[in-house]
Amino acid sequence: MKRRAFVRGGGTVAVGGLAGLAGCSAPTGDGGGGEGTTGGGTATGEGGTATEGGAATTTGGAQGGTQQVAMITEGSEYYFDPIGLFVEPGTTVEWVIESGSHSSTAYAESLDSADVTRIPEQAEPWNSGILTEQGASFSYTFEVTGTYDYFCLPHKALGMIARIVCGEPGDVEGDPPDGDVPSEQAIVNQGTISYEEFGSG
Template identity: 50%
Template sequence: MDDSTQRSEPRLDRRQFLAGATGVGAASVGLGSGLVGRASAQQGTTHKVAMITEGSEYIFDPIGLYIEPGDTVQFYIDSGDHSATAYHPNNPRASTRRIPEGAANFDSGTLTEKGAAYEHTFETKGTYDYYCIPHKTLGMVGRLVVGEPGGPATESPIPDKPGSGIMPPSDKIVEEKKISYPYVPETGGGSLPGLALGGAALFALANTYLLSDYDVRSGRYSEEEFEDDTETGR
């Protein structure tokens, strides 16, 4: 090959080379950033629910929790032996379904060591009721709302009463995001247990008065029995 042929070949200027390299690098970075962004968007938040034995009570705390679709819940042993098990016909001791249609079933099995944990990621929107296998009938139940209320858990009362208080409604969970155990709703005149005790006291007082008035009017007691004791010294 002669010199004229060599001179006719195009040469890549140093500045052109650097500009090209920079462009390729920027495109690579942009592509990488997009992938990282998509991965971050797909990775949900992890929430924690403690499983607790406290005296004669067996507790999920919080008893009510709101999460977004794609979030994960970690159920962990604070004390005692417990499970986190969905109300689903395929699970032990659950004869009814109380999770949304199409939602993935979950069951941790009974965990026995302090700090042991089970995680489940919730993708389907709706209300999820769950329980502890050993303590279901003793009131160890909980509720999650994923995205928005819905499904069988919103159509009928939970079959197992929470130990203290009541199961928080789905809309209340959405409003407050996290509800600690126990949930005792305010009625404007005090908590439900307080109102119940107050009502019982008023009923007993009224009943006592009516019985006393009846005894006096019935003539069972003579007037002498009602004379002033201050004069007799009794």
């Protein structure tokens, strides 16, 4: 099994109209997955590669290409957008800080930051560590089919969680312990479910 993970720092990526919103506080420490205070950290798991200054490439496999997920603080709301995403095996997902300080962290007991595992058994877990710079990003290439639930380290208790289905649903039942996410079948049917769409549904 091969997968690539990258962390990239920098403030040159703009993702949408909320980029000017105020950030949120992040706890100190490395969040269990790498240094996140400057947007450059160490990706966990076999095959992880970290870079700073925007030098990383995030090209996915032949089938998948690259998809982006924004990490957003908006007032008292903290969320991933889209909250539900369908990808084919070989797709790289790049999480980008639009506002605030966030992480992308798999529900995997092996990371010491989750009490349950909610990713496929054969998949490598990931943890970006806490990224603080606007435009900082972290990428992970999905190779194993199934359902992946993930969260933000500082905002998990506030419901900042999301779901990715790679290829076909599988390996999880119901919602993660920290909140609601779109159903696997809804994600497969729609391809992408925005945070706003899910919240108003």
